[in-house]
Amino acid sequence: MSGRRTSSNGSRAARASAPHDTYPLGLRVAGRLVIVVGGGPVALRRVRGLLAAGARVRVIAPDVVPELAALVSAGAIERITRGYCDGDLDGAWLVHTATGDPDVDARVAGDAELLRTFCVTAGDAELGSAWVPAVARTPVTDAAGRPAGDLAVAVTAGRDPRRAVRVRDAVVAGLDDGSLPLRAVRPTDPAGGGTTEGARVGRVALVGGGPGDAGLVTVRGRRLLAAAHVVVVDRLAPRSLLAGLGDDVEVVDVGKTSGHHPVPQEEITALLVRHALAGRDVVRLKGGDPYVFGRGGEELDACRAAGIEVEVVPGVTSAVSVPAAAGIPVTHRGLARGFSVLTGHDDVGQVPGGTDHTLVLLMGVTRLADTARALVAAGRPADTPVAVVEDGFGARQRTTVGTLADIADRARAVGVQAPAVTVVGDVVRRSPAWTGPASAHHPAHTAAAPAVRSS
Secondary structure, eight states, X not given: OOOOOOOTTOOHHHXXXXXXXXXXXXXXXXXXXXXXXXXXXXXXXXXXXXXXTTOEEEEEOSSOOHHHHHHHHTTSSEEEOSOOOTTTTTTOSEXXXXXXXXXXXXXXXXXXXXXXXEEEESSOGGGSSOOOOEEEEEEEEOTTSOEEEEEEEEEOOTTOHHHHHHHHHHHHHHHHHTSSOOOOOSOOOGGGTOOOTTSSOOEEEEEEOBTSOGGGSOHHHHHHHHTOSEEEEOTTSOGGGGGGSOTTOEEEEOOOBTTBOSSOHHHHHHHHHHHHHTTOOEEEEESBOTTSSSOHHHHHHHHHHTTXXXXXXXXXXXXXXXXXXXXXXXXXXXXXXXXXXXXTTSOGGGSOOSTTEEEEEESOGGGHHHHHHHHHHTTOOTTOEEEEEESTTSTTOEEEEEETTTHHHHHHHHTOOSXXXXXXXXXXXXXXXXXXXXXXXXXXXXXXXOSOOOO
């Protein structure tokens, strides 16, 4: 049984077979004669598009705008300097008429119909036998990553050209930001001078996915995902992006949890190298930033040692973004002039000890009590504010606040779970969850996410 859903508008096949006004088609006009009747701004736009497609253009008009006159002087187009006459369409593969005179345009369209030559009429689309869509072109690459021309987007919307332009622009935006696929699917024919998958070395992109919200991934990261053959994904990466990948994209889950690493780091690195050497483009999708406790440097070194091209795409690190989601800046004038980022496994006693220097701890929930004691022993005041932010930007985001003296008990009382980021310092007072000096006799302060979420 298929898991695909059918929209209320019917199946795709049924919609495609329903009656409609046009049969979309791309015309190869290079070297072929195209007649443009008229010499105004509309005619100019048509001429420019036709020249870009390599057409041999002849303009028929008593007067033309200066830009058309310049094209004539440069020998780029032909011109007949008079009004339209019988016989002017002989030999034309395509006709555009944009005279501004309805009678002349109707006469041109009628003559084209008799000659069985397609005609576009700018004044009244219903008179013509063809329509010009809203067009945009996006550069694409071949399987080897080399420039391979453009991907053309053409949209028609009946007699509503402004709607067509808006839809075209939305599609192009999706191609540009990677939310629509750009990867070539058809392998290149070696007989034609290209290469097939497996005959080339693929590329690896180490993409920082941010704290987990798909809206916080960079445009570059999404474009690389849209072009990937293989995606090797972490547990805390923005997994909602995987749903938009093609069915032929291989997804390898190498997620880790505290104390449970089903795929060792050495094997992850070997996966990247193996797939790239087989000619596949690989995205290593990580949570946060590849270079902030993400083992990105090790993976880059291994790929380069194997002769594989590597691109590193920075991501929004959870060390800064997750506190921000809870309303906590890691620096703030009058409260903190700097910050340090450590894992919960590091010696926290080595960082600056004042409450005006923010300490951000990643992956340290299970050792929160030991960390707090170590910080106090190293000289930080026991009443230093602390916040633990769980599942930043996720569905269960929650902030628990306290002090170094009691944060471990408070976190235990409310059942704090990983993933969580711990923030130590006076900046915690900026959090909406902070209601005043937290001491041992106050109940635990917890709060859901404030309204500083990504859209």
